Amino acid sequence: MKSRNLTLLLDLYELTMANGFFEEVPEKKGYFDLYFRKIPDKGGLVIYAGLAQVIQYLNELQFSDSDIEYLRKMETFSPAFLEYLSNFKFECDVWSVEEGTPVFPNEPLITVRGPLVQAQLLETMLLNIVNHESLIATKARRICMVARGRSVMEFGSRRAQGADAATYGARAAVIGGCSGTANVLSAKLFGLKPLGTMAHSWIQSFSTEREAFLAWMKIYPHNCLLLVDTYDVLNSGVPNAIKIFEQLKKEELYSNIGIRIDSGDITYLTKRARKMLDEAGFKNATITVSNALDEDVIQNVLEEGASIDSFGVGEKLITASSDPVLSGVYKLVATQEDNKIIPKIKLSNTVEKTTIPGFKNLYRLYDKEGEVQGDLLSLYAEKIRGNSRIFNSDPNKTQQKKKMHGLVLKPLLVQIFKQGRLVYKQPKTMEIQETSSQKIGKLPAACLRLKNPDIYDVYWTHQLKELRAKMIDEFSD
Amino acid sequence: MKSRNLTLLLDLYELTMANGFFEEVPEKKGYFDLYFRKIPDKGGLVIYAGLAQVIQYLNELQFSDSDIEYLRKMETFSPAFLEYLSNFKFECDVWSVEEGTPVFPNEPLITVRGPLVQAQLLETMLLNIVNHESLIATKARRICMVARGRSVMEFGSRRAQGADAATYGARAAVIGGCSGTANVLSAKLFGLKPLGTMAHSWIQSFSTEREAFLAWMKIYPHNCLLLVDTYDVLNSGVPNAIKIFEQLKKEELYSNIGIRIDSGDITYLTKRARKMLDEAGFKNATITVSNALDEDVIQNVLEEGASIDSFGVGEKLITASSDPVLSGVYKLVATQEDNKIIPKIKLSNTVEKTTIPGFKNLYRLYDKEGEVQGDLLSLYAEKIRGNSRIFNSDPNKTQQKKKMHGLVLKPLLVQIFKQGRLVYKQPKTMEIQETSSQKIGKLPAACLRLKNPDIYDVYWTHQLKELRAKMIDEFSD
Numbered sequence: 029m030k031s032r033n034l035t036l037l038l039d040l041y042e043l044t045m046a047n048g049f050f051e052e053v054p055e056k057k058g059y060f061d062l063y064f065r066k067i068p069d070k071g072g073l074v075i076y077a078g079l080a081q082v083i084q085y086l087n088e089l090q091f092s093d094s095d096i097e098y099l100r101k102m103e104t105f106s107p108a109f110l111e112y113l114s115n116f117k118f119e120c121d122v123w124s125v126e127e128g129t130p131v132f133p134n135e136p137l138i139t140v141r142g143p144l145v146q147a148q149l150l151e152t153m154l155l156n157i158v159n160h161e162s163l164i165a166t167k168a169r170r171i172c173m174v175a176r177g178r179s180v181m182e183f184g185s186r187r188a189q190g191a192d193a194a195t196y197g198a199r200a201a202v203i204g205g206c207s208g209t210a211n212v213l214s215a216k217l218f219g220l221k222p223l224g225t226m227a228h229s230w231i232q233s234f235s236t237e238r239e240a241f242l243a244w245m246k247i248y249p250h251n252c253l254l255l256v257d258t259y260d261v262l263n264s265g266v267p268n269a270i271k272i273f274e275q276l277k278k279e280e281l282y283s284n285i286g287i288r289i290d291s292g293d294i295t296y297l298t299k300r301a302r303k304m305l306d307e308a309g310f311k312n313a314t315i316t317v318s319n320a321l322d323e324d325v326i327q328n329v330l331e332e333g334a335s336i337d338s339f340g341v342g343e344k345l346i347t348a349s350s351d352p353v354l355s356g357v358y359k360l361v362a363t364q365e366d367n368k369i370i371p372k373i374k375l376s377n378t379v380e381k382t383t384i385p386g387f388k389n390l391y392r393l394y395d396k397e398g399e400v401q402g403d404l405l406s407l408y409a410e411k412i413r414g415n416s417r418i419f420n421s422d423p424n425k426t427q428q429k430k431k432m433h434g435l436v437l438k439p440l441l442v443q444i445f446k447q448g449r450l451v452y453k454q455p456k457t458m459e460i461q462e463t464s465s466q467k468i469g470k471l472p473a474a475c476l477r478l479k480n481p482d483i484y485d486v487y488w489t490h491q492l493k494e495l496r497a498k499m500i501d502e503f504s505d
Numbered sequence: 506m507k508s509r510n511l512t513l514l515l516d517l518y519e520l521t522m523a524n525g526f527f528e529e530v531p532e533k534k535g536y537f538d539l540y541f542r543k544i545p546d547k548g549g550l551v552i553y554a555g556l557a558q559v560i561q562y563l564n565e566l567q568f569s570d571s572d573i574e575y576l577r578k579m580e581t582f583s584p585a586f587l588e589y590l591s592n593f594k595f596e597c598d599v600w601s602v603e604e605g606t607p608v609f610p611n612e613p614l615i616t617v618r619g620p621l622v623q624a625q626l627l628e629t630m631l632l633n634i635v636n637h638e639s640l641i642a643t644k645a646r647r648i649c650m651v652a653r654g655r656s657v658m659e660f661g662s663r664r665a666q667g668a669d670a671a672t673y674g675a676r677a678a679v680i681g682g683c684s685g686t687a688n689v690l691s692a693k694l695f696g697l698k699p700l701g702t703m704a705h706s707w708i709q710s711f712s713t714e715r716e717a718f719l720a721w722m723k724i725y726p727h728n729c730l731l732l733v734d735t736y737d738v739l740n741s742g743v744p745n746a747i748k749i750f751e752q753l754k755k756e757e758l759y760s761n762i763g764i765r766i767d768s769g770d771i772t773y774l775t776k777r778a779r780k781m782l783d784e785a786g787f788k789n790a791t792i793t794v795s796n797a798l799d800e801d802v803i804q805n806v807l808e809e810g811a812s813i814d815s816f817g818v819g820e821k822l823i824t825a826s827s828d829p830v831l832s833g834v835y836k837l838v839a840t841q842e843d844n845k846i847i848p849k850i851k852l853s854n855t856v857e858k859t860t861i862p863g864f865k866n867l868y869r870l871y872d873k874e875g876e877v878q879g880d881l882l883s884l885y886a887e888k889i890r891g892n893s894r895i896f897n898s899d900p901n902k903t904q905q906k907k908k909m910h911g912l913v914l915k916p917l918l919v920q921i922f923k924q925g926r927l928v929y930k931q932p933k934t935m936e937i938q939e940t941s942s943q944k945i946g947k948l949p950a951a952c953l954r955l956k957n958p959d960i961y962d963v964y965w966t967h968q969l970k971e972l973r974a975k976m977i978d979e980f981s982d
Contacts, residue, residue, distance in 0.1 A: 032509050034668055034690065036689045036690035036693055037662065037668055037671060037672060037688065037689070037690040037691075038662075038688075038689055038690075039660070039662060039663070039687035039688065039689070039701050040687050040689050040692075040699045040700060040701035040702075041687065041701035041702050041703055041704055042704075043689065044701065044702060044703065044725065045703055045704060045706065045707045047724065048703075048707065048720065048721060048724050048725075049710070051724055052720045052723075052724070053710070056710065058706070058710060060706070095693070098689075098693045099689075102699070104725075104728075144706075144710055148706060151663065151704075152662045152663050152671075152688075153668070155663035155664070156662055156663055156664075156665055156667065156668060156671055157667075157668075159663065159664055160665070160666045160667045160670070163666070164666075183516070185514065185515075185516060185629045185633055186516070186628065186629050186632035186633055186636065186833075186835075187632070187633075187636055187830050187831075187832065188633055188637070188666070189637045189640070189641075189665070189666040189667070189669075189670040189674065189824065189829070190633065190634075190637045190666070190667055190669030190670040190672075190673055190674070191511055191514055191630070191633060191634075191669045192666075192667030192668045192669040192670065193637070193666040193667040193669065193670050194514060194629075194633055195514060195667075196667055197666065197667070210516035210517050210518065211514065211515075211516065211629075212513045212514070212515055212516070212517050212520065212575075212576075213511065213513035213514040213515075214514075215517075216513055216572070216575045222517045222579070223517060224516050224517035224518035224521065225518050225521060226518055226521065226522055226525075227518055227519075227522060227625075227628075228836070228837070228851050229522065229535070229537070229621075229625060229836070229837040230522045230525065232837045232840075232849045232850075232851060233526070233530070233533065233535060233621055233837060233840055233849070243525065243529045244525060246529075247524065247525050247528055247529070248521065248525075248581075251581075258851060258852070259852055259980060260852075291853060291858070343830045343832065344830075347666065347824075347829045347830055348829075349829050349830055352666070352824045352825075352826050352829040353664050353820045353821075353824055353826055354664075355664065355820065356663075358663075359705070359706070360705070360706040360709045360710060363710055372709045372710070373709075374705050374709060374735060375735070375736055375737075376768060381768070503736060
C-alpha cells in the first residue's frame, strides 16, 4: 500500500502526556510492555501477528507541517515541544516476539524502551495493529484446524471494518493458515494467492444459466469453477455445470474444474452434488462452499458427512465476529534515569489486572524431545540456571513449582529496533505461515482444543515473583 | 489521510467477471443496488454512513503500472482488458442516500448504473465502506440514545480493526452522535473535537500520585482532568484531585476541572466521588467514566443513580462488538442494452433473500404534520399520485395497503456521480451529525426503541410488487 501519514493516529492524551514529559522529565526513559490478558473465544492460544506493520509504522513516523500546524492551533502544546515533534527522530529500542508465534496471556509481545516522550506516542498504533492482526490470525487458526487439511480461503473484504481490516486482515488470515484471499491488493502486497471466480451477477447478466456458464468456459477453459446456486443447485446449476465439463472434456481442454455453492443446506447439497459429479465421471471436480461459515458450522457439516474440498470464509473470519476484540494493553513497567531501572506497577482490584513490573525477558521451555513445556518470564538481567526454581503464574496453579533442570530455554523476544534503527530481517508472509504451523505443532495438544482447552503453563522466576509481591505489599500499606 | 491506491482492493472474481464482460458484452450496462437485509443488534434502524469515503474512492480509482503488471503476471486477463484497465476512466452514474439518514432493510442505499465491466469492479469497496461506517454510526446512535444528552466520547482506536477502522470509525461514531474522539488523525481530517487527558502511565512515571497531579496542573491549569484510579479512587485519587483543585482555585486559575474513573464499580465510585467533590465545593468538577462501556452498561449505571457527566466508550463501540457486521450486499437488479432496461432477479429459498428487481426509486413519506409515515419503493420511472395504492413490503404485514392520499413524498436517493463526474456537494461531518438527529426526530418513536422496536413501514408500489411476483413466477415454472 502506498505509504500514508499515520503519525497523528494516536489518542490525544498521548500527546498531552508527551508534552508533559517533555516539559517535566525530558531525560527520563520508560519501558512499556504490550500484552493481552484474555484469549478470544475462550481459546487456548493467540497467534501473534502485525509486526511487519508495526515496523512500517515506526519507520515512517514523521509529523508533517500540516500535522504540526493542526497541533499548534489546539493551543495546548508548548512551542518547544512542537519544534521537537517537527524534528522527530525515532530513538527507541524495540523487542518483539516473531510473527506467527503462539502466545499467551500476560506475556510481553512487544517491549519498547526509550524516552517517555517518544515511547508514549506509540501506544495507539502498536495496539491497533497487534490487536487487529493477532485477533484475525487466531480466528483463522481455529477455522483451519476444524477444516482438517481442506483449503480455507479468505473471502471477507466486503464485510471487513474498513480497507485496512480487509487488507491486513487477509494477511493475518493467511498467517493463521488460510490458503489465500480474494483480496487482490492484499495478495499483491504480501505475495499471497489471489482466489475467486464468479458471482451471481455473472449468471444474472445472461438470459440463462447455461448461456452464462458457456461464456465463462470459453474465456476460462483451464480454470472453470462455476457458481451453481443462482436458481436451483440440483435441478439447474449442477446439471448445467456437468454439461459444460463434458464439453471441456471433449475438447480436451479442462484442467481445473469445480462448482461453488453459496446458499442452502450445505450438507445435503454437497452430498448430492458430489454424487451427480462422480456419476458423470467428474471425480476431479472440486466442491467449494461459502455461506456464513465459521469453525462451528464447518465442524458440523463435516461431521454430517458433507462433501467439501474447500471453504470460502467471509465476515465471520474477517471480523472475528464471535469475539471481535483482542484487548491488548500497553503499560509502563519501568522507568530509567541515569541507568537506574525503577520497576513500576499499576494496581487493580483484581490480581490479574495488576501489571507485572520490570524490564523482562520471555522464554519458551523445551524438553529433550523438543516438546514445549511452557513459557518462562524473568527479569531481563537474570541468569537462569538448571537449578533455578520457577513458579506457575496461573493463580489456580500457584502451588505448582518446577526446576529448570533438563529444560532448554529459547528466548522469544527478538530485538527489532536499536536506538531507532531497524535491526531485524523480516520473513515473508508465507514463511511466517509455515513457521507458525511448526511452532504450534510443538505445543501440548490439550491447549489447542477449541472448547475448554487446558491452560498453557507460563512460569515466573523467583526474582520476578518476589519483586511483584513486594511492590503490591508496599502500595497496600 | 494522504491518498493511497486502493483500486486493487477488490475480490478477484470482480476482475475475472469484468474481463468476461469486456470480452462478451462490452456494451451492456448494469444496475446494481447496495442494500442490507438485517439491522444489527435487532435494532429498529440503521444510520447510513460512508458516502464521503465512497466518493473519495471513486474519484481516485486508477490502476497503477505496477497494478497492471501484477495482473498481467496472473495470466488470466486478456491484453485488451488490461489495456482498458490501464486507461480506466470512471463513467458510471451513482445515486445514494445522504449520510446520517436512518435507513431500513432492503432499501437501495446506493444504486450504480454503468458498463457492467465498471460497475462490477466497485462491489468490494462500496460494501466495505458502507458496511463499516453504517455499522459504527448505528452503534454510536444506540449508545448516545441511552446516555440521554450526556457527552459520549469515542475512545476506541487501540482496539479498532486496523487504522482505517479507527479513523473512519471515529468519523462514523460522530455521525451517530458522539461529541468527539481521542483519535487526533480523525479529528484533523474530519473537523471533529479531539478529546482526552492522561493515562495511568503519567501517574506511574512519577513517585507519587500527588506529584503527578501537581506536574499536570502546572502544565494544564485551564484543563485539569485527572485520572483518579491508578491506586485507589476514594482514598487516594479523589482526595488528591481535590487538593489540586483547591490550589487552582486559590490561584484563580481553573476553568475546566474534573476526574476520570477507568475501573471498578462505576455506580458506587461516581456517587461517592460526586459527594466528595460537592462537599469540597467543586460542583463544577465533571466526572468521566471509561471502562468497557456500551449501551447496556450505560443504561444500567444511570438507572442505578451513577453520577456521570460524560462517557468514554472504547472497543465495544469501535468494533460494534455485540454484532460486528452489517451484511450489506451489492446485487445486479437490471441490465440495459440499447436503452432497454431489463429487470433481473436472484431467487433464493427464502422470500427475503430474493432480490428486488429493477431500477428503483426510494421515498420517505411525511404526513401533513411533517411526521414520517414510512418509506416507499417504486420503479424509477413511475409517477406516484395521491390515489396510488401502496403495499407494505413486510411479509407479516402483506395485507396492509395504503393510499398515498395526503402524504408528501421526499426522494431519498440523490445523484452523486453523473457519467463519472461528481455532481454532489458534500456536507461537513458535524453537519451530517446535526441533520441526522433531525431526521431521527421525525421517525415514529416505536422504531427507535433499543429492544423489540416496531418494524418501520416500507411500502412498495403496485407496479413493483407485480413485477417481482411475475419474475418469481416465471422462474418457478
